[in-house]
Amino acid sequence: MEHVPTRPRATIVTLSRLAGVSASTVSRALRGDARISKSMRARIMALAAEAGYLPNAFARTLSSGRSGLLGLVLGPATNPFYAMLLEELVTQAAARGLRFLIVHAGGGAIDDATAAALLHYQVDGCLVTSADMSSRAADICATNGVPVVMINRVPRLHASAVSCDNEAGGRTMALHLRGAGHRRAAVLHSGAVSSNGIDRERGFAAAFTEGGGEIAARFDARSTYEGGYDSGRAILALPASRRPDCLFAVSDIIAMGAMDALRGGGVTIPGEIAMAGFDCIPDAARPAYDITSFEQPLATMVQRGLDLLTTRIATPGLPDETVLLRGQLVIRGSTRPAMGAGQVVTA
Amino acid sequence: MEHVPTRPRATIVTLSRLAGVSASTVSRALRGDARISKSMRARIMALAAEAGYLPNAFARTLSSGRSGLLGLVLGPATNPFYAMLLEELVTQAAARGLRFLIVHAGGGAIDDATAAALLHYQVDGCLVTSADMSSRAADICATNGVPVVMINRVPRLHASAVSCDNEAGGRTMALHLRGAGHRRAAVLHSGAVSSNGIDRERGFAAAFTEGGGEIAARFDARSTYEGGYDSGRAILALPASRRPDCLFAVSDIIAMGAMDALRGGGVTIPGEIAMAGFDCIPDAARPAYDITSFEQPLATMVQRGLDLLTTRIATPGLPDETVLLRGQLVIRGSTRPAMGAGQVVTA
DNA sequence: CATTTTTGTGCAAACGTTGGCGCAAAATCT
């Protein structure tokens, strides 16, 4: 018990004494239970405000079983896409009265003690946005009956997921490039572990070759700027005959690296090589890059993700669900000879 | 109580029955209390492992008063610096058995309900990294006896702080530029609210003018890429006679924007205008930018920040403390005619 | 062997909140 010598905070019991009613009445009044009379409710609310009452989420959780806490496993925040996702998540969750217990951020693997902390804190659900394999946390949740929703990630066993229709996005991009007359594409992918990247490439390759184009080369760009840069240099090293006339990077961060490398090697963009990315991160929209990209409907993804989670928290045992959302093509200077503001084409 | 129909998790009581001892013994054994015999402890640990026992942090908090939770108010994650900070924070906190309740992320103001949630969840302490004024959360904590530590931010009333010696950093940068022969500097600051930016500029301006240089212009770059870009364009619009020969941006993200704008206007860097930033974010180190910067000792800052917090949690009422850490100058191509790998000079 | 000290364990009372159930008083219906 050893309690610090600060003035004890007002509790429900304090208020109940002040109001001369029982603790349960106070509890119900505060929570807006219909069984409490209007007048009593008003009186208690006033008292609570005056006393500076703050509910104790821990006591509530212990008693009710619901913590109002969501576990969050965030991908490498060095990719601005995850930074955007984080902001959107925190904002929307707060609007629903949910808070995030942040479990992991970054590319590294998530250690077991950290993953277990999720359960210690009785998270109601868990949101995983990491694109890579660090979903130990998801497994732990799944085996303990905690609903898991993945955003921007392929669903695993016992998890729902919402993501952009990556394959359609890749296809749209292929049509766009083919439509601009490009025939030989290089693809900068993100390795074998990223389902997003794989889907995007599959859609792109299918539509591009079906449309009479050719996938001239593939490079593993590791979902990083550096990977993109290295790939760009590899393209520079290609004999002129094997050079692609356009390039599809499965994420903008890759595209940025590739563009810098290519430009550094004297290649003009889109003149000699047109290029396109994916994600529509703000960085890629900057005048210095101005990269055509495919925009994921971030706000909607987050909204639907939280929907999936809250419904599964409310009624356990609901079957898993996968939501695929349409994104839109955003055409910019990197695939368009004439310059001007980016224009939007719905995919 | 309505409890979900899942198999109830093992609790201390469960274990106590299994072991044929009291709950208190189990609790003490689990926590490593010295009063419990080695053999008993081993037996209980084995039992706990077998039963898949997971401690209930909420019950523990309710009883002990310590939650193991830290509130986190994060700055705009769109600035990669905060992304770096986030990763470092989460990693180091996890190593200490502390978790973050994420309260806010992003540039916007923090709403009261969210800030109050900090107290609902009984956070032991609060870490604020936001550079701007959105520290409503900090006030709430302070008035409720929850220790607050700010990282990369000037301390407020009732808060400790750890930050880089921004003024010294600015001064170092000034000496570097003066040493390279530059005389007329433009400063890209981040507005009146950012104490970091103000300190950096003060140090820079003092040392630059003392060294015989002149501050030719100032622009408010709002701590964003766009702000930097706009400032760069403003510089381009300056008559040749009033053009600076070097530029100090109080953060790298600003410097990047400015560099893109200047280059876009045909200015060679560092030939016509040399430029320096601050923070040493990875983006600014890319070959396409290669911006001289001042590196904050991020890992140490986080470590000391958590130190400050944990000691104040352990012994309430400790006086506030401000820790200033030295950073180091990292010279890159943007201030050096000859090209090559970045070199490091301790400030 | 009779003390005192140590060591190991149990008991029971919190911590603040919730929710099932019970029960009066008031309101509505015969």
Place this chain on the structure above:
DNA sequence: AGATTTTGCGCCAACGTTTGCACAAAAATG
């Protein structure tokens, strides 16, 4: 006026853990 429903509230037992205190047994001391 009685019978029934509704309304409004209180009682009490959880939820899982910690911790002050008591207390027996074992060990060390005289």
